[in-house]
Amino acid sequence: MSAEPSFTDYHTLTSEEALQRLEASASSGLSDDQVSLRLATYGENALVGENGVSALKVLIAQFTNVLVVILAAASALSFAVKDFAEATVILLVLFINAAIGFFQEYKAEKTVESLKKMTSPNAQVLRNGTIAPLPTSELVPGDIILLTSGDVVGADCRLLETINLETDEALLTGEALPIHKDYTTVCKTDDSVGDRFNLVYSSTTVTKGRGRAVVYATGMSTEVGKIAKKLMAGNKKRKTKLAKSLDKMALVLLAVAIVLAIIVFAANRFKINSEVILYAVSLAIAVIPEGLVAIVTLTMAIGMRRMSKQKALVRQLNSIEILGSVTDICSDKTGTLTQSKMVLVRAFIPSNELYHIDGLGLEPIGNVYKAISSNESDSTINRNSKAEVLVEDSNMSPSLELLVKGASLCNNAVLKYDNETGEWSSAGDPTETALQVFATKLQHSKEILVNRQGYKILYEYPFDSGIKRMTVIAQSPDGTVFAFLKGATEKITECCTQSPLNPEIGVNSSSNLYSALEPHIESMAADGLRVISIAYKIISPSELECISSNTPREQIEQNFNYIGMVGIYDPPRPESRDSVIKCHQAGIVVRMLTGDHPATATAIAKQVAIIQDSKRISDKLDSTSVGINNLVMVARDFDAMTIEQIDALPELPVVIARCTPETKVKLIEALHRRKAVVAMTGDGVNDSPSLKYADVGIAMGMAGSDVAKQASAIILTDDNFATIVRAVAEGRRMFSNIAKFATELIGSNVAELVCLTVGLAFRDLNGRTVFPLSPVAILANNMLTGTPPAMALGVERALPENMTNPPRDPAKGLFTWEVVSDIIVQGAFIGGISITCYWLRLDVFGDGNLGSGCNIGYNPSCDTVFKARGVNFACLTLMILNFAYSCRDTRRQTLSIPMLKRVFENRGLVFSYLLAWVITMIALYVPKVNTSIFKQHYITWEWSMVFIAFIVQFIFDAIYKYLKQFIFPPTFRATQSQLLLQKSSQGKIIEEK
Known part of the structure; x- marks a missing residue:
């Protein structure tokens, strides 16, 4: 290369300018000679940690x-x-x-050194005109890589091509929802990392779509590398x-x-x-x-x-010693206590229709049953009852059919069946995958609707994390043009002015509609379900003539008809409950920190035995405290408390919903003031402070970032809470x-x-x-x-x-x-x-x-x-x-x-x-x-x-x-929090034992 590339301004260049500066070819990639030269110049694409193992030393x-x-x-x-x-x-x-x-x-040192190789992902790289999988450690500036849904980005890249591409940058920016990427965008010099929509970053994941990009920064020159440098600065082993x-x-x-x-x-x-x-x-x-x-x-x-x-891969041998003293385990929910396998299990339509769906996993097999009552609080499913209706393609109600079509078409997930292995796989967002499985069970998959029945996708407005919704305009075989809207209920109701499926629901305002739906939302959330709503409208020919790919989505996303909502369940791991009970028996408090809705978090906490006595959820603190529920708390409430207020609590919360990385650090500090020994899980770069501040930092091996792994003492290769307990x-x-x-x-x-x-x-x-x-x-x-x-x-x-x-x-x-x-x-x-x-x-x-x-x-x-x-x-x-x-x-x-x-x-x-x-x-x-x-x-x-x-x-x-x-009589070393938690269980832990 003629000059060393700048790693700071690629977001201000067009894709052609980026390729020119990097002397790279979008059609053939780098040659072997170019790769060798650049590898010698820039080194291996890896975060620098401890020095390699020296047998002589x-x-x-x-x-x-x-x-x-x-x-x-x-x-x-x-x-x-x-x-x-x-x-x-x-x-x-x-x-x-x-x-x-x-x-x-x-041998111990070599085991630690091999850890990076065990957790290193691969990338699809274009070299010498051929695409082949290579370890991300071999990437060099100028490499052309292909990105598909589910990939871990191997280096910082300038996008060359995007097709509905979204990446999860929560580990870098803290943004909870995926970010939509567009290679045509040319950003300003002072745009922040989170606003550079034409770049993708090392260790982030592709949640949707696909793309092609050119590598411009590797190793410690990447954004995560910069954070890693700060983490390592002055870091001394204690x-x-x-x-x-x-x-x-x-x-x-x-x-x-x-x-x-x-x-x-x-x-x-x-x-x-x-x-x-x-x-x-x-x-x-x-x-x-x-x-x-x-x-x-x-x-x-x-x-x-x-x-x-x-x-459980141990990075620091001395952490094994500390594990024996752990009094509190602060765990994430998704993928750790739960299976991270989204399954749609319930559908509700305001026209007195409630459905329960059988079947778990990706295989689209399972029955859809209509409940006897539409009231979720007293609905029952009795499979021997004559009042129950087995839903099939031939007897679906018009409202259910609309709901299923909206779930299928307003969706980018793809289900695939492998004839050789006989197994199903998916590509795409887990939530959208759950919706697609549901539609496939009723023979309304996107593949059937588009490829067999003749539906056409005319326009698509991808999911936007800011407005939490997605819109698709599709044309049916008879020429009718539908617009389907999918997303968070509060955001969907903002776009709805009608609900003809249930005339009893007044819709003279979006807040009025949301208030009418809120009991059903709370009911699903209380059962641990994530709620997604779907709406539709019919677009007339004259309206369609005015729509193009440049039409603002705000112009489209109005005057919709609300169809209904679905409940998506992330089932707890079968071993989670037993593992939590083992912790209780061992005098260890398990705390769940999650970004979910408080009702959803509470429901899962009950299912895995983190909360043993439901009565205590509604208990209030006495008059000397801050007057909030301290067993299950929302992060904003906990963050708003002063140190004195937190220390005055008889016990710290065991569930914190809508949790942020800052909340984790504040909780660790509170636990340390109570002389607790804390094990903390994390997966993102912004979790690194809490992982390092905890007595034992535990990173997720499957979903975790390289920086989180480097900041941790232990890495879970299966992201499973039971593995923590075994450790x-x-x-x-x-x-x-x-x-x-x-x-x-x-x-x-x-x-x-x-x-x-x-x-x-x-x-x-x-x-x-x-x-x-x-x-x-x-x-x-x-x-x-x-x-x-x-x-x-x-x-x-x-x-x-x-x-x-x-x-x-x-x-x-x-x-x-x-x-x-x-x-x-x-x-x-x-x-x-x-x-x-x-x-x-x-x-x-x-x-x-x-x-x-x-x-x-x-x-x-x-x-x-x-x-x-x-x-x-x-x-x-x-x-x-x-x-x-x-x-x-x-x-x-x-x-x-x-x-x-x-x-x-x-x-x-x-x-x-x-x-x-x-x-x-x-x-x-x-x-x-x-x-x-x-x-x-x-x-x-x-x-x-x-x-x-x-x-x-x-x-x-x-x-x-x-x-x-x-x-030397045995002594029970228990914090006040542990004693209160055991008392609250009313003997249930002993019974389980």
């Missing part, structure tokens, strides 16, 4: 922590004193931990409570390790030699849980993959498992610390400390009792009460008083029992001879010491593995029947236990390995001491867990 990170430094120093020291066996074991420990950390962290807890723990344990090293030196009267240094280093390593960070990463990576399989359950399971293995891992270190520190009191004939375990035995014990069982606990299945317990209080972090108690009490007891067995074998069942030089190697005087070390190693190693089983459930008795039934359920833990026994046997009974490396002897009758220690451990564990229920 992840690997280096594994060798830049305190543990690795200590291990490396210990290994170097062992090599220096030519203790190669010990040095090899230490290096093995170092590289095993580094390998675990590297592979798990790298550490979670878990990360902070681990940081504090690391500092504390490092300090303890240093103190213990000094104690070892002092116990040896600061006569420091290689053996003393190695023991001090080994003791320091025993204090630091070397596998903890790697296992946390592993557990979260596994959880990340599990959630991915369940349609919360997974977050709870994961954090519970982190607490379990942290307890086991640090508890085992405490056991080692107690045993090895108390063991410093034993001295030989020369007054030197006789170590209760050799440095290699310490490292082996540390590896066997640390990483393998902790990894197994990390994948432990959820406890039965996982989603019936209340949310975890995030302020308490990982190391609650109960966790700290488990670590110290259980760890100290195990260490105490182990060193007691060491002492018993030395002084009670032995001769008490500690020999000389037993820290260096074996000699005849060390026989008793080596036997005692063998007992100590077996006791300490295997009791810690028993403790790991106890950590599977820190409340239930380890030897209870339910727990014994699950003893082989966790295969990783079974493997860890067997591995510990195998290594213990090798360390005790393989010649040379036992005496030269582990510096201990095999044991025989001493196994009775080990098994008695097991019995004592299990008895203590049972007593401790029994006492815990009194020391």
Whole structure:
């Protein structure tokens, strides 16, 4: 290209000027050489987020922590004193931990990086004269793309051709209704983004029609890219409570390790030699849980993959931790709680005609029944009643036929049947699709009327979001010209001056007509239906002569006859109700934020159990409050409230209708002031602030914008509320498992610390400390009792009460008083029992001879010491593995029947236990390995001491867990909002459970 294109003024150019500036051909597109050059110039068409994954950086990170430094120093020291066996074991420990950390962290990072590819749409691109689908990431300025209904626009483009094209730009501008596009328009320089009708923008969707456009901006140069830059500016990652807890723990344990090293030196009267240094280093390593960070990463990576399989893609690993603390889920309605499948289920005509329509989905199969009564409040459908009329093409009333023709002709949706798959598909707006399915059920589809019966579409005035209506002028086979009008009832009645179908309705004003229809509108909305009205008029030949494609629609859209209204239903997902009930049982409040009419929102909220007690909908607040209904509110009322008024509410609304992105942010702020942890869903660019401000931002993968996805922590690939609940359950399971293995891992270190520190009191004939375990035995014990069982606990299945317990209080972090108690009490007891067995074998069942030089190697005087070390190693190693089983459930008795039934359920833990026994046997009974490396002897009758220690451990564990229920009673962490919501349900939640 001769010059870099300007990305700011294409709306001021004609389509020909845009093509000329971009040096592009509308008939053949770009050549491969042009694409390569422009890709090198402008880069990939993608929003820039975090940097790509670097394997080298992840690997280096594994060798830049305190543990690795200590291990490396210990290994170097062992090599220096030519203790190669010990040095090899230490290096093995170092590289095993580094390998675990590297592979798990790298895999997790690659999973996050692949997220963009999984959510990237394709585009139909014209290149080298051929149209082919390509990933939008490969688009470059000058590419010619084809747009059809349902497409996601891949880049910012100047339109070259439009046929009834409309795009949904709500994610960019906040405009709720689609925007009509016209390629012939040349806009002014100062026109806003929403007023540039000759442009389409990246990440917006085509809701109607088709078009052709030339790409002029890609990646961060697009409008959404500009917003993304602002979102990323100064965006720093904040550490979670878990990360902070681990940081504090690391500092504390490092300090303890240093103190213990000094104690070892002092116990040896600061006569420091290689053996003393190695023991001090080994003791320091025993204090630091070397596998903890790697296992946390592993557990979260596994959880990340599990959630991915369940349609939830995790972008930020730390969000999994926060999920376990969520107290409030603020969810959209359409497509999340509902199926986003518009189905027309009711039709009402003022001439006392009410119809109910069977059949769901796109397949135009289902009966149309006439109700016994036209009064919607008491209408009944009894399919065995003789008074009921099955409506067919042959017996439709004139008014119903007009309604059906209007729904069919004033419509751009297309139904298609695939003969190969036997399935129906649609192209077009979901609402229009529902109308077309209805008309097809009565054999009045647009395809039948136009292609078979001879109707002709003469003129069309597309749907305008400003006036919320669409008009079509069509000519029937007999020459009669009809004008059909479709849209929102309040906008349709503005154009009506007659309603001959029901003379009882006076129409001397549009407001009078709307007032007469309002009870029926409210009745449909109360059932969760979206109401669309249809009107018609006959155009005389003389009037038709005065109409052209340039005739203003205002001239056409007057003096219509009102025909009737239809109710379109977006059915709730079958799993939504059960999922909401699960949230109630878990102490989580579900809040629905929707742009729908309050009555429609309330109806859906009842159906999915967000509102459990209908009586409370009409309740008013007391005299001290603002005097509005606070369970279901309209956004304008909530937005108008001051912070003081909101905080004075006994509970915040659970349903907000006509919701805006600003309302979402205000609600999050209110919830945060009440110490709530909030998960918020969103799909548009203007939802990005609320997604980032929420504790967990959840973007829609199917309907969401790229910017919303980038601002979120989790992306739902199915836009399903049930997936959110599964993600919360997974977050709870994961954090519970982190607490379990942290307890086991640090508890085992405490056991080692107690045993090895108390063991410093034993001295030989020369007054030197006789170590209760050799440095290699310490490292082996540390590896066997640390990483393998902790990894197994990390994948432990959820406890039965996982989603019936209340949310975890995030302020308490990982190391609650109960966790700290488990670590110290259980760890100290195990260490105490182990060193007691060491002492018993030395002084009670032995001769008490500690020999000389037993820290260096074996000699005849060390026989008793080596036997005692063998007992100590077996006791300490295997009791810690028993403790790991106890950590599977820190409340239930380890030897209870339910727990014994699950003893082989966790295969990783079974493997860890067997591995510990195998290594213990090798360390005790393989010649040379036992005496030269582990510096201990095999044991025989001493196994009775080990098994008695097991019995004592299990008895203590049972007593401790029994006492815990009194020391740490379960607490229900519930906000006032949750308590009121549970009270309002009047026991219905318990019954559902």
